[in-house]
Amino acid sequence: MIRVSKNPTVDTAAKLVAVAIGMFAFVFVVMVPLYDVLCDALGINGKTDGSQYTSVPVAIDDSRTVTVQFVATNNEGMPWEFGPSVTAMKVHPGAVNDTVFFARNPLSKDMVAQAIPSISPARAVKYFHKTECFCFNQQPLEANAKAEMPLQFIIDQDLPKDIQTITLSYTIFDVTDAVSGSLAAR
């Protein structure tokens, strides 16, 4: 056993202080990153990873058709008009699919938005690959401006056979203040 001090009381107290500091650090160094890692690995929350998928060319599985539904939600207080151009697509696993979401900033001030995706069922998350998505970046929109925001995705051929419908939901957040006034963005 390591001794910090010859005085046993000081020794015990010093070790316990170290434990307390260690547990405080544990929250930031272990719990937070571990939560993100677990969510990514297990697809909890239907979170897709925020990075681009580099596609491997593979055969298109024409024998199966998967319905992909699109849902758009405005976070509380977000005034933009925001939605998918089509609400559902029928796609084959392995094929590259394109669609667009539209957005309009109705206010007379420039704004920045961030869309956060979520996929249901959660089991489908790791089979849903986005090669291009407006959610990878923040979306600035000038006052009264409109935009079409592209989305390109591939459904993996390994998608379990029992999944016939995948719902991709986007919630759009107003991050104007955070962008203009932020000290640090994670």
Place this chain on the structure above:
Amino acid sequence: MGDHHHGPAQGLSRWLFTTNHKDIGTMYLWFSFAMFILGGAFAMIIRAELFQPGMQLVEPAFFNQMTTLHGLIMVFGAIMPSFVGLANWMIPMMIGAPDMALPRMNNWSFWILPPAFLILASTLFMEGGAPAFGWTFYAPLSTTYAPPSVTYFIFSIHVLGLSSIMGSINIIATVMNMRAPGMTYMKMPLFVWTWLITAFLLVAVMPVLAGAVTMMLMDIHFGTSFFSAAGGGDPVLFQHVFWFFGHPEVYIIILPAFGVVSQIIPAFSRKPLFGYASMVYATAAIAFLSFIVWAHHMYTVGMPIAGELFFMYATMLIAVPTGVKVFNWITTMWRGSMSFETPMLFSIGFLVLFTIGGFTGLMLSIAPADFQYHDSYFVVAHFHYVMVAGAVFSMTAAVYYWLPKWCGRMYNETMGKTHFWISFIGFNVTFFPQHFVGLAGMPRRIPDYALQFADFNMMSSIGAFIYGASQIMFLYNVIATIVAGKPTSDEKVWDGAEGLEWTVATPAPYHTFETPPAVR
């Protein structure tokens, strides 16, 4: 003993600068009682508003501030400091030590508490009002939608957390280093054992709570996004961090209560505690399990089925060591020559009502069933059975049990028994109907409710007023005892009581065990 001991200093400075474990214990006990009255007053406002359906007395926003402050003050201001006070008073006397191991830190850990709660209570008078997001302060209610006073709330949580950590380090250092010769670990009274384990829990999880509020602070003021989905964070992360602290926290509250009844039941059964070693191991097992069950508070957030099952089975497992404890207490009473003085009444009340709370806890642990119970009054009933009838009843028992030793005067037994029966009836009238309204669908933390819940809520409110009033009788009894109780100088106030604390003079001298006692 005590040939040359000097008495306490005079006047206010005695209390400000004291390093005496008995003085500090006394201050902790009085402070926690003051917080108990304050938190109780908030509860009375809650029950008065819920006396009838519709909005009567307070605005919904103020109602939410009341539920929040009631929870925070009862957990952090009343129950936890009361047991720390008891630990300060009793642990050195139980293990034959002259004082706590770190007396100056002991002074600090008490004296930073009142400012912390002053800050918390002062948020009531701030613009935007006090925190209104519940004692669990889930993000984003406590970040994006919080009133400006949330920063003061965060600071007060930091300070009281620091106080708890310092207090626990002191207790561990005392128990590990200051035991009288011959006082081996497995000879320690169970109250000391439960506190030793509780103190380890506190050192492990209070920093996690500090981490949670620090993340809130950073999200609110420094532009981070730990809990904000827009910036890539996740509000559910808050719940995980909070309950990683929060579940051990509920055992932090109940384990010392287990320790208290494990002292009292043998004394009034006139038999040694049945299954001492199994009690120690059961306590340690409960403490260990408390770290791996936190997500049973959040079955409805959308976990994978494997997660729900893991947390469900792990939670149910806790019933095993807890059952060991309950059966050991019952077996201790079995064929004992029992008598029913007030401390024993409160201990038996604890045993019966805590077991009911434990059973509703088992119901809540069943993941599929929990979807109905979640955030309903059933949960409110459950945790009041374990917090009030568990922790508060055992704390009350402790005060009646050791008060004669502390002040050398006997309390009024008739008034004590009356206090017990009024408390017992008032408590059950308050909280038993809440099981029914909860199962029927009444959500917690709402200022108004559907008409079909009216009768049970009125019963609840009447019970709450009775229970609240009985605490005034308790306060009166304690003060009357200190001022004018029947003097006693018996070292053993209770003929069945065992332990080193009963070998010192009554009232307990300012300094005890300056020379260590011989422990066989």
